[in-house]
Amino acid sequence: PLSAQLCRLWADALGLAQIGVEDSFYEKGADSLILARVAGQLREQLPQAQRLSYDTLLRQMLNEPNVAALARLLNQGEATPGAIAASGEAQRSSSSNALVVPFGGGDVGPVRVMFHAALGTLDYFQHLGRALADQQAGPVIGFAVADTEQYLALEPKRLIERVAEDYAERLIADGHQRFQLIGYCLGGLLATEVARRLLERGMEVVDLSLIDSIPMFIDTDEELAYEAIFVPNLNLDPVKTVFGAHIEDYDVYRAIDLLMARDNRRVPAGAMAALSGDPG
Known part of the structure; x- marks a missing residue:
């Protein structure tokens, strides 16, 4: 089976005897350089991966670093924008360029939303996302970029405004009403603008956390x-x-x-x- 092949490939990459389908690559010792190398190996060794771009494979593993999520992508190929994901999987809607990645965290409490940095991926949030989910104090989700070409085509001067509007609309459309927003680097600017838009629409923002996020000082x-x-x-x-x-x-x-x-x-x-x- 494909999952077994991926487990063997990843175990070899990390120097382990075995790895489980739900094990986090990061918790098993991976870093972004290892993920980049494995993305190349996937395209060399697996026919299913050859249908996908290197960028698609790498971003998939940066956003959802486990074999189960990678196998889903390889089995379905390049997903259509309107594809509906099953519970627990990253989701994208046809009207938004947000890829929403669930981390768990339970159903009681404000939804805690982590916003990507400039590269549009969630690799910086993997450890924090799991730690927040372990608290069981409310659902934890991460926002990543679904379509990089669409993201890069945005006018730079309006990028924060356009992306923040998209993400705020997505949060409201998904039925959330209480939020804790967390942004790293450029994601801090996104989180601030999303917070403003949510408040203007009558939503409750219980906390806004910025991590290493400063505006241009020149x-x-x-x-x-x-x-x-x-x-x-x-x-x-x-x-x-x-x-x-x-x-x-x-x-x-x-x-x-x-x-x-x-x-x-x-x-x-x-x-x-x-x-x-x-x-x-």
């Missing part, structure tokens, strides 16, 4: 600045990755202060790359 068209904000989503050091291993954090912030003083609190495109020397 007005800039500088690509290096945007790269530095994005790369932490890949578990990389923003300063060392974008500016070089020999650059210190303090020097980057000092350069930003210098450029903002020169250009009326803006950092124009190309300004950081054009810096030369050290004014002290």
Whole structure:
């Protein structure tokens, strides 16, 4: 059976004797790099996986890191947007680009909603989601991006607004009324905007939690600045990755202060790359 094949493949990838169909890859020692490698192996070894894109396979495992969910995807191929998922499975509706991933948590209490970061996946929330579900203090769900092409096609200046409106409408359509909202990185901005929309519609937001989520503190068209904000989503050091291993954090912030003083609190495109020397 397909599930048995997947269990053997994952056990080999993690150096284990065996792995269960519902076992979390993360709890068994996986990380995003191992998931990326296994996604490639799936396409090489399984005919069912060859019908799917590498991105689809990787995102599936980032959002639902277990064999049971992966087997469902491989058995059905590229699911149609309006496909109805069974209880306990990630769900997408035809009118929304939200992939809603259930973590459990019981039926009594406000629904606790975790919003993805910039990459649109829930890998950062796997441990937190299970810990919250173990409390049995209310259902726990995660919002991920269902269609990456649709997500990337959004106008950047309106992305937060458009996605937040979509997610708020999805929560209301699913019949929820009391919420605890949790956002990481860009997801913090989404959670804030979703909270505002829910309150405007008469819903109850009992708590709003932002994790490592800050707005842009500079007005800039500088690509290096945007790269530095994005790369932490890949578990990389923003300063060392974008500016070089020999650059210190303090020097980057000092350069930003210098450029903002020169250009009326803006950092124009190309300004950081054009810096030369050290004014002290």
